[in-house]
Amino acid sequence: MMHHRKWTSLKGAGLLAAALLAQTALSSGARAEDRAQLMQEHRGGTMTLSAVSAAGTVDPMINYTAQFWQVFQMTYDGLLKFKQADRKEGFEIVLDLAEALPEPQDDGKTYVFKLRKGIKFSNGKDVTASDVVASFQRIFKINGPTSGSFYNNIVGADKCLKDGATCTLEGGIEGDDAAGTVTFHLVEPDSEFFDKLAVPHATILPADTAAKDLGTEAPPGTGAYVIASYDPNDKMVLKRNPEFKEWSVDAQPDGYPDEIVYRFGMTEEAAINAIQNGQVDWMFDTPPADRLPELGTKYASQVHVNPLAAFWYAPMNTNLAPFDDVRVRQAVNYAIDRDALVGLFGGDVLAQPVCQILPPDFPGHVDNCIYTQDPGPEWSAPDMEKAKELVKESGTAGQKVTVIAEDNATSRAIGTYIQSVLSELGYDATVKAISPNIQFTYIQNTENKVQISVSQWYMDYPAASNFLNVLLSCASFTPGSDSSINIAGYCNKDLDAKMKAAMAQSITDPDGANAEWAKIDTAFMEQAPLAPLFTPKNVDFTSARVGNFIFSNQFRWVISQSWVK
């Protein structure tokens, strides 16, 4: 999951008019035919970005944050890439360093990629098949965060996971420098293989890149920009890559600004002021609640609101009382007033109520809400009577329940709300807020005996399994570990098998598989290991001089395609 940092309270944002939505929808990207002319008019200048804090290492194979994945779009390339385009188009996978999309061979277990010719790294060296092979070995050598979850299906990966230092991926990947081809051999067919090749962890770096976390020293890349300097306590400076020639507008378009400066350390309040004064062009963090009315009225044309493929949810520990009783989990789902939670988050413009696991507009999502008054396609209102009835049946009323929230305004408010719902259902409920940077690992560990918590999930790539299989498969549950993403500790062998089947089916029949995922979503919701709350939207506030704002559903704002001149 990409980590979205620091949600601040968005209470009282009602004034951020719905008109914003209409306005954002109109600002679509530039057409290809007039791109050359736009380039001529708007190329140049320095763009200044701001974030409260930096997001760690700039090693593209290790960094796992939404904040820097957005930056890596213009600095690094993989064999494939998510199209740098508006809204849903951003989910499309396009060819990047690869010349053609390979046909699956050997029942989808073998893929042969052919590299484009004439692409150079920013240090002047040619991109070769050996670089590709070395890059995939490097993912394991440096213990990349997704080495075990994304790339473990490559033949030889199991050996590499055990001993990274000597990783060769023998039998899993072969490069032919003369022919410019790279061959992958998979243990079993993988419908998400292309998605996994398109995220920044599969970046192609020079073969001689050191096999350790590079930290603040960015390795040479192939993108339109290079990270010239990076100090997490000050700023990151991006400059044009002198070796760059545009080979695909979809995958790696040339950028408009000559230089991009990403500053760290200003608070959200200060960043808003700076954007209004034209000192800064954009901020990463969510604008603070008390400034939203002002933005919605005085600066409406500079605000961009877009839905995110994510959800806020309350995982319930299915191995601990009272949530080891399915009736109690269902009761919580019936009792939660999603409208109230949307209100806590900032209102209709900033969030949308949900009662399913897959977000709206996501592959596999079919409107179907079972926990509402008059179950139907959409959530309408809580059903308190039904909830109380279920709790009564379970005979668990009066037990102690602690809600674990993150210690920030929004999460704490949501935790307190869930506490009030549990109290109303007859439990002795309390809420405990923990530092946002610890809470996520804390609630994953069974030894901390967390009954119910408030958490979020943001997708890595657009596939139903990225929610269902990651969050709820038996394999994602490891008792006693801080790294156990199945927070509910739910393991259902039957549904596990169905998910495996759906993943296999989607290789040949993606639509059929998505229908299957919709059924699996409902099946999980019947067992209710978690309570979905709402799906958030993203608020981008840009300075008056920023033009051509494009929002990709995959990596959000496409920075290099906006101009400041």
Added chain:
Amino acid sequence: MAIALFQRLLQMIFVMFGISALVFLIFFATPGADPAARIAGRNAAQETVEAIRKDFGFDRPLPVQYAIMMKRLFVTQDLTSFVNRGLKVVPQVLSAAPITLSLVFGAAVLWVVGGVAVGVIAAMTRGTFIDRGLMVLALIGVSMPVFWFGEMMNLVSQSRFHDTWLFSWVPGLGYKPFSTDPWSWFKTLIIPWFTLAALYIGIYGRVLRANLVEAYQEDFIRTARAKGLGPMRVMLRHALRTSLIPFVTMFGLDFGVLVGGAALLTEVVFGLNGIGRLTYQALLNLDLPMILATVMYASFFVVVANAVVDMVYVLIDPRVRGV
């Protein structure tokens, strides 16, 4: 003198050892803080977490881990952050220090001058309208939380009145190094200096006034007056000099603590990436190496500031010398 200094040094080392051991142990006792899982990243496979645990040496006994970390912090100085990996903590602290020092030095000048002025004027005009006015102002200064005052200053100078003649000179938030552009350095810091100093001018002014009022009842002041000295001379040479003792004590402690990172809220509000903000970020992320480095740095300054205060006593108060 040499013995006193040596004692101070020993004290400092003892304090630093205690703090480092405490910080280290609290970190490992905190649930949800398993550094291996946090470094490995979200949804990392168990094999990856294990590999990192081994790689970083988290599988070794705690005293060994502590010793290695201290060695890397003080001897080889290559200790790197757990969060911003590759970031060496010692150079980072050293590069953040000038920002904090610039902020605290400037504010200190303002608050010493302001505090003395407020105290002296109020004491000399005791009971009058001026005295009461100054004391009310001082109380307001003390009562305003610095982060609120800073945000207000920002709101006025960066947002509401930024485009007027009054504040159009105010540069955007953030630090400009003195070495590259002294004039910008001054401009960016003037509002933070004033904000940070406001509180201390209030406190110091009030304390100094009270001490001066008390001193005026002492025998040596009566003697000085009886000798026929002018009121100015009595005030500055006799009353103020002895009344400065508590002032200096407070100054030493406050200055040491501020340089050590207590100016955090001012730094955060004004986007100055100094020691305070560095510490704060490290604490938020449970970045153990960075916490250790900044805490050591802070305790060093507190101990040094205390030693300096003791020496200044000797200079300003003749009565201390004989003891």
